Amino acid sequence: MPIFEALRLALQTIRAQKLKSGFSLLGVFIGVASLIGAWSIANGVNRYMTEKFAQTLYGVNTFQLRRQPMFVPNVPDSVWRSWRRRPRIRFSDAEAITEGLTVPVITAWQSSDNVTVSFANKEARDIDLTAASERYFDIKNLRIAVGRAFTGQENRSGVPVAVLGDAVAQRLFVDRPPLGRNVRIGGVPYRVVGVVEKQGSLMGFPLDRFVVVPALSPAQNLVNPPGILDAFLVKARSDPEMREAMSQAEGIMRSRRHLRPQQDDNFVLDTSEGIQRFWAGISRILMIVMPGIVIVSLVIGGIVIMNIMLMAVAERTREIGLRKSLGARRRDVLRQFLAESTAIAAVGAAFGIVAGIGLTLLINAISPLPASVSPTSVILGVVMGAGVGVVAGVYPATRAARLDPIAALRQE
Amino acid sequence: MRPPLGQQFRTGDTPLPDVIILTHKLTREYDMGSELVRALRGVSVQIRKNEYVAVMGPSGSGKSTLMNLVGCLDTPTSGEYWLNGQKVSDLEDDELARIRNKEIGFVFQTFNLLPRADALHNVELPLIYAGLSARSRRAQAEHALERVGLADRMDHKPNELSGGQRQRVAIARALVNEPSILLADEPTGNLDSTTSSEIMGVFAELHRQGQTVVMVTHEQDIAAHAARVITLRDGLVATDQLKAA
Ligand SMILES: Nc1ncnc2c1ncn2[C@@H]1O[C@H](COP(=O)(O)OP(=O)(O)O)[C@@H](O)[C@H]1O
Ligand SMILES: [Mg+2]
Numbered sequence: 001m002p003i004f005e006a007l008r009l010a011l012q013t014i015r016a017q018k019l020k021s022g023f024s025l026l027g028v029f030i031g032v033a034s035l036i037g038a039w040s041i042a043n044g045v046n047r048y049m050t051e052k053f054a055q056t057l058y059g060v061n062t063f064q065l066r067r068q069p070m071f072v073p074n075v076p077d078s079v080w081r082s083w084r085r086r087p088r089i090r091f092s093d094a095e096a097i098t099e100g101l102t103v104p105v106i107t108a109w110q111s112s113d114n115v116t117v118s119f120a121n122k123e124a125r126d127i128d129l130t131a132a133s134e135r136y137f138d139i140k141n142l143r144i145a146v147g148r149a150f151t152g153q154e155n156r157s158g159v160p161v162a163v164l165g166d167a168v169a170q171r172l173f174v175d176r177p178p179l180g181r182n183v184r185i186g187g188v189p190y191r192v193v194g195v196v197e198k199q200g201s202l203m204g205f206p207l208d209r210f211v212v213v214p215a216l217s218p219a220q221n222l223v224n225p226p227g228i229l230d231a232f233l234v235k236a237r238s239d240p241e242m243r244e245a246m247s248q249a250e251g252i253m254r255s256r257r258h259l260r261p262q263q264d265d266n267f268v269l270d271t272s273e274g275i276q277r278f279w280a281g282i283s284r285i286l287m288i289v290m291p292g293i294v295i296v297s298l299v300i301g302g303i304v305i306m307n308i309m310l311m312a313v314a315e316r317t318r319e320i321g322l323r324k325s326l327g328a329r330r331r332d333v334l335r336q337f338l339a340e341s342t343a344i345a346a347v348g349a350a351f352g353i354v355a356g357i358g359l360t361l362l363i364n365a366i367s368p369l370p371a372s373v374s375p376t377s378v379i380l381g382v383v384m385g386a387g388v389g390v391v392a393g394v395y396p397a398t399r400a401a402r403l404d405p406i407a408a409l410r411q412e
Numbered sequence: 413m414r415p416p417l418g419q420q421f422r423t424g425d426t427p428l429p430d431v432i433i434l435t436h437k438l439t440r441e442y443d444m445g446s447e448l449v450r451a452l453r454g455v456s457v458q459i460r461k462n463e464y465v466a467v468m469g470p471s472g473s474g475k476s477t478l479m480n481l482v483g484c485l486d487t488p489t490s491g492e493y494w495l496n497g498q499k500v501s502d503l504e505d506d507e508l509a510r511i512r513n514k515e516i517g518f519v520f521q522t523f524n525l526l527p528r529a530d531a532l533h534n535v536e537l538p539l540i541y542a543g544l545s546a547r548s549r550r551a552q553a554e555h556a557l558e559r560v561g562l563a564d565r566m567d568h569k570p571n572e573l574s575g576g577q578r579q580r581v582a583i584a585r586a587l588v589n590e591p592s593i594l595l596a597d598e599p600t601g602n603l604d605s606t607t608s609s610e611i612m613g614v615f616a617e618l619h620r621q622g623q624t625v626v627m628v629t630h631e632q633d634i635a636a637h638a639a640r641v642i643t644l645r646d647g648l649v650a651t652d653q654l655k656a657a
Contacts, residue, residue, distance in 0.1 A: 005540055016528060322524045325485055326585070327513020327541040329506040405485050409524065 006332075006339035013312070013340055014347065021344055024308040027301020028348030028388055029355065031294055032381040036356025036373060038290040041363060042283060044371030049279040052370075054272030056202055059139050061242045064110075064270045065089055065097065065232040065249060071275045086266045088224075093256060094232040100252045101234075103245040108136040108233040109215040113223040117211055119172040119183045127168055128210040129185060131220045136212060137163070137196075139235045147179045147194030150214055158216035162190040166198040167208035185211065186222045231270075242271075298384055301348065302392040309341050309396035320400050321408025330401040337400050341393025342386055349385025353378055421456065427494045432592050432624055433459040433482055438491035438501075439647075440477050451477040453647035454491065459593075459626060464619040466638035467628045473644040475628045479597045482626065483518045484508045496592050513541050517586030519596035523578045525570040525585075531557060532566040535585045542589060556584040560614055576607035583614055587623075594618065596627040600634060612637050 014021040057071065058064065068083035091109070098107055115129040130136070137149045146169075150161045162183055169178050169192075182189035190213060199207035213219050215229075224230065234249065236242035246269045253267055313320070320333055328336075356373070363371040419428055427434040436456050442449040451474045459465055467475050480486040481493060484500060487508070493501040500511055512518075525534045535553040544552070557566055560580040570578055579599060586594055596615070600608035608631075616637050619625050629635050643651040 012528075318524070319526060322526070323537065323541075324509065325483075325512060325518060325524075326538040327509050327589075329509040329541070331506075332509075332541055406480050409520070 003335070003339070006335045007343060009336055010340040010343035014344060017312075020308050020311070021347075024301070024305040024341075024344045025348035025351065027297060027304045028345045028385045029301075029352040031298035031301050031388070032349045032352025032385050033355040033359065034297060035290075035294040035381050035384070036353060036377045037359040037363075038286075038293065039377035040356070040360035040371040040373050042286045042290060043374055044360075044363065045286075046279070046283050047372075048370055049276065049283075053202060053279075054276055055141070056199075056207065057275065058270070058272040059141065059233070059235055061237065061239055062139055062233060062235040062271070063242060063246050063249075065093065065234070065253065066230065066268050066270050069268050069270050069274060070231075071270075071278070087257065089229045089232055089267065091227050091229060093253065094229060096256060097232065097234070097249050097252050101245055101248050103236060103241050103248065105234050105236050105241075105245050106135045106138060107133075107235070108139050109133045109229050109231075110136060110233055111215070111220065111223040111228070111230045115185060115211075115219075115222055117168060117172065117183050117185055119181060122172050124168050124171040124209070126209065127165075129219060129223060130210060130212045131215045131217065131223050132212055133215045135235075136233065139233050142199075142212075143197045144194045145197040146177075147192070149194055150212075155214040155216060158214055158218065158220075160188055160190045160217050160219075161193045161214065163194040163196060163212045164192055165196055165208040165210040167206060168211055169195045183211075185213065185219050188218045190217070190219070246271075294384075298388050301345070302388040305341050305344060305389060305392035306396060308344075309337060309393055310399070312340070313337065313396045313400040316400075317403060317408045317411040320403050321405045321411070324403065324405040325409060333403075334397045334401040337397035338390060338393045341397070342389035345385045345389025345392070346382075349382055352385065353381055356381065419458070421458070423492065427458065427497060429497065430460050431458050431494070432461050432496055433457070433626070434492075434494040435478075435482070436492040436494075438478075438481060438493060439489045440474075440481060440486070441489045451647055452481070452488070455644070455647070455649055456491075457642060457649060457652065459624070462619075462622060462624055463640060464615075464625045464638045465627070465640045465642060466635040467626065467642050467644065468630070468635055469644035469650070474647040475644055476597055477647075478644065479595055479626070479628055482593075483516050483595045484511045485518070509541075513538055514589060515592045517583075517589070517591035517594045519579070519582050519586050519594070519599045521598040521601040523570070523575075523582045523602075525578060525581055527570050530567045530569050531562060531573070531581045531584075534570070534581055535588050537585060538589045552588055553584070556588040557581070559587060559618075560584045574607070575603050576610055579603065579607075579611050580614065583611075583618075587618070593624045593626060596625070598628050598630065600629070600631075608634065 064070065067086050067088055094107070094109055110130060110132045112128055112130045114126050117124045117127045134150055134152045134155045137144070144163070149163055154161055162185065164178060172178065172183060173181070178192045178195060181192050183192060201207055234245055236245050250265065250269060254265065257266060259266065323333065360371045360373050421427070421434065421436050423436065438452055438455045439450070440452040442451060455478060467478065469475055481488050488501050491501065492499060495511065495515060500508065532550070532553050535556050536549045539549040539552060554566065557563060560583050562577060562580050562584065565573060565577060573581065600611050603611060612634055615625055615627065627638065635641055640654045642649060
């Protein structure tokens, strides 16, 4: 019997036995859908972590001089306490590094805390107030949507001007123009000079609830004691230049703090590397767990298909007997049932691919993860689906092929 | 009564050219564990081209067992079976399948049609395994259905046909590959007497057109259609008679 005939027969049977076929489709369907879905998510999270998360938190080719690392997954309390005893970063440290670096960089000061910002009788609570110098916007890649950023001149003279995050502008001004209005921060009126483009959210955290003011403006006193910074941001033009700048900065800081060679740094030069390493660990675990899920559901799918095919063979014993009595050879019967189980698995895989892609698009639409379908996972899905069909079909098909025609015909 | 039907045959001989079926000391035993059922105990018959043979005998005498062996659906415990000059008693499964497909048309008491397929597709089945193209399958199946008078029922499913019509479909299916022999095991066993004689008419007409027919039947008046009657008893040939023309 030609392959085409076997396939036609298989599709006919699937149509005729929708419910049973539906059940057998399910296992492969889940396997393939979860393969593609999980793969896309892992892919997406990976990209998200390495590109967006790290960049939003740190910036590209950027390091931050800090008292302690910004992103610290579970450190022991003792370490934490020792970090808290370290000297803080001072304006003068930042100035010394700016003076001393021979690599071309842009730099910014940064201190942050949570405050309430108000306008007229409206309040925006729990807003991240950042007192920063003017290049902060460039380093953090914050583009101005309306108005302008504050200038170096404004920063140095500590003029009370403010650039609002999108959410703050929305909250306080709804749809009135915010430019030129005075918002109050810690009782001081700040004139709004700009609004930053909407940033969206990061792993569910809103990124637009902030206000940036000049580092030397009165609000500096709300976030840090006089002369103290949370972080000094340094952005180089390339990774090697950043490394060079880091080693120069380390030297400058060590000498300013009179550290002897055997003493550890009592500050950090923080980059996105730590968080990326942390993420790489998680994604490795994901890559180990995921194939497990996929294999389990494919095996279950295979067992279901095998059982359904065994039932089909039992149910259609007479038909098999008849076909054999009319001249079907073993290989004809074998091919018929293999084609059937493979077709079932293939249809399951096809639905699985559609669902997997759908899942990916859905994740893209409703979550911040840029999940993207990997062609490898689709090809793998097809191959595995068909493979499951063939493997699960072999035993029932062999049983069918071996049936004795007379005994089979006598079956009720 | 004529002399013994066929040559004297000994092991090592080959049948004469016009002998389509030759069995020599054919036995078939079923090992049932506690007992050995000897369904055939040495059956030697020869059937020539163009004969119309009725096989009779009481229930359990081995008629179906003999038909299954002759139809290559089963293999003998011992003895020889020659079909069309080829010794088939010791062929492999797949070779037997090929012979069933090319040389034999089998009509069953219970019709054995595929319920989901229409008459045309049922008749096409043997041709699928013969490897024919869809177009020639269709043409041959239509022709076979015309021969049994069902030209106007080709697209009917079995449950849309009467018992007699179903058996005609089954006969068309048996004919479609132009077999050397047409075998029928109680083909009218499930039919009323009017329909039975209709079906017997079909077999008689096919025989008149040159088809070799071997048919198992219980009923004397049905056997009357045949020119020769072989009677089995306890797995042996009891009588083998040509009727006076
Ligand atoms: N598959 C089988 N297993 C065991 N015994 C069988 C089998 N087929 C037939 N027989 C026995 O062989 C004998 C002949 O059966 P069968 O050829 O069907 O007789 P008939 O068709 O003449 O009624 C009977 O005794 C029957 O019980
Ligand atoms: Mg019988």
